[in-house]
């Protein structure tokens with residue numbers, strides 16, 4: 001069964017029921033294997049999502065204003081970050097607008113031959129926004145800054161911490177001030193880890209978990225014990241910090257992709273997570289009663 005973009009968006013609707021006015025709605029979304037791997041050992045891109053998951057990702061892309069990625073993902077994958085007809089169909093594409101690519105680039109390493117710039121020049125995508133920690137007046141970066149702007153990029157300086165991570169709250173406020181309402185953060189590993197460590201930033205987390213063990217590569221968690229049954233993972237807390245005992249049942253014998261969807265709500269004294277307990281396809285079942293507060 002292949003889902004349509006409309007069906008995929010319907011599935012995600014509960015995550016977007018709340019109408020935010022004062023701040024950006026932020027969805028973290030990525031794809032991982034059951035052992036927590038999101039890319040190959042040297043950062044090679046791996047196709048983890050199945051067709052249904054890709055339809056969902058592309059429908060989501062076409063329902064947000066911006067897609068945020070880290071600079072290593074840009075350099076390793078040279079992604080397009082567009083919603084595409086292959087997944088959503090021509091009609092859906094024609095009735096939705098493309099998101100703006102947003103890159104977290106602490107040291108302004110953005111390559112001038114990146115696909116994002118080429119696609120912007122040919123109107124196949126929106127011009128990218130780059131957030132950086134460097135100053136335009138710094139001689140070391142001014143030439144690169146100018147060339148990126150000449151190629152169509154918009155560049156803004158935000159605060160940076162001692163680990164070289166840009167201040168994501170500031171990034172979100174900046175995007176909101178430019179009229180964005182919703183964004184999705186796609187990765188990579190370092191950005192995902194930062195986001196999961198600061199839950200206050202997120203309104204929704206949508207994880208595609210492929211029922212497969214990859215074994216070697218870039219991980220966002222300590223690998224789950226392989227002794228854990230593929231049908232009942234009861235120690236899922238590695239992925240979501242203190243979230244304990246979520247039951248996700250996957251049929252690992254069937255090469256279909258499962259889509260646990262986890263909703264976070266801001267505004268609680270402590271963070272509150274809730275699995276959206278619905279079945280996405282024949283082979284993915286999600287515990288419907290899980291609710292954790294911490």
Ligand SMILES: NC(=O)C1=CN([C@@H]2O[C@H](COP(=O)(O)OP(=O)(O)OC[C@H]3O[C@@H](n4cnc5c(N)ncnc54)[C@H](O)[C@@H]3O)[C@@H](O)[C@H]2O)C=CC1
Nearest residue numbers: 030031039043070072073104165166187188189190191194
């Ligand atoms: N399976 C999936 O869904 C996805 C997989 N990937 C994979 O992830 C890999 C790249 O991951 P990483 O090397 O970890 O790089 P990354 O793409 O997370 O970029 C990390 C860099 O971004 C910069 N940065 C600026 N602000 C930051 C912040 N607040 N938090 C974290 N980083 C910040 C820093 O320079 C940092 O070194 C790629 O190989 C790509 O294929 C990327 C996206 C999705």
Ligand SMILES: Nc1nc(O)c(N)c(N[C@@H]2O[C@H](COP(=O)(O)O)[C@@H](O)[C@H]2O)n1
Nearest residue numbers: 031046047048049077079080081082186
């Ligand atoms: N949803 C999803 N599933 C996978 O299996 C993936 N490897 C990724 N990767 C992300 O998608 C970007 C590529 O985007 P384009 O197809 O070039 O638009 C890649 O950079 C990752 O962010 N995502």
